[in-house]
Amino acid sequence: MAVDKKEHLESVLETHKMSHIENLVEKYKDKRDEVKKALEEKYSTNSYNIINSGSYAKHTAINIKFDLDIVCPFKKDSFDSLEAMFDDVYEFLSEEYKNEASVRTQKVSIGLVFDADEEGDIISLDVVPGRELNKDQYVEDKKLNLHVHSKYGIIEEKSYIQTNIQAQIDHIKGKNNEREVIRLLKIWKTTNNEPYKSFFLELITIKAFSKESITGNIWDKLKSVMEYIKDNVTKDNFSLKDPGNGNNDVADTLESAEKTNLSNRMSTIIDRIENNSENIKSYFPINEEFEEEEDSEENKYGLKDSAISAPIIPRNTERFG
Secondary structure, eight states: OOOOHHHHHHHHHHHTOGGGGHHHHHHHHHHHHHHHHHHHHHSTTTBOOOEEEHHHHHTOOBTTBOOOEEEEEEOTTSOSSHHHHHHHHHHHHHHHTTTTEEEEEOSSSEEEEEOOOTTOOOOEEEEEEEEESSTTOHHHHOOEEEEOOGGGOOBTTBSEEEEOHHHHHHTTTTOHHHHHHHHHHHHHHHHTTOOOOHHHHHHHHHHHHHHSOOOSSHHHHHHHHHHHHHHHTTSTTOOOEETTEEEEEGGGGSOHHHHHHHHHHHHHHHHHHHHOGGGHHHHSOOOGGGOOOTTOSSOTTOSOHHHHHSOOOOOOSSOOO
16 A cells, blocks of 8 residues: 655654654753753853854754753853864763763863763763954854864864854744754664764755755655755755855865765655655654554543553663754
């Protein structure tokens, strides 16, 4: 029996909603607020208001993998260098949470992985320290310089990167159709172990909607975006400007061979699903833990009994994101 692609994708989105793991999300938010408070108390005179970022802030999170990140914007004269800023925040967090979390350096952020609680949940957060680009102008322009940790490779021979994280968040505001497709592509990426960055998939989806007339049901929209990726990502003049820094072309983060592979992957997915609708399940699987029980009148919440009585939530030491 043919699979109704529209209905299947609607179920995929429904079962990957963050609302199914509200208890875990609340733990993340509580820990995030605790870390924000500690940073604010430590750097109160040297920093601006800390902001939330990542996929949760953008409303593109999925419950099998998501971000709860915070950005700490420092004043221009708070540190002599970006490296000194980064190292100071790392040392502070390492000391502050030495008895309850592992703290590690990452490319432009500091990751905290807290020990499992009594329910076995492991909370992980990312802290991004940034210093305002122009003295006393952050409140107005939101522009920051981030330190790029040398351990993870400098970017274009630079040990820093300029960005505007608030602009990246604002770039997706109000784009509900785009968000649905972005979530589906992230589900594909995560469940099929695809190497493409979520930010790349986010930007290319938004660009597809801006360049093409994308209408219809959720399968029509997803297919249109995949066709746009297939037809455009390998073009020599194709670009994906970072809304946080117009000089940063996110399309350049993929090598030519990687772009060709992505184009081919989109073509294969479209062809296989159109030839046999059953194949949609392997590329865009339902999260079975929260699958609707369509035939059960007793289950008014539409979830599996196992999900109601003993919900299983993601628990591992890897960063959500």
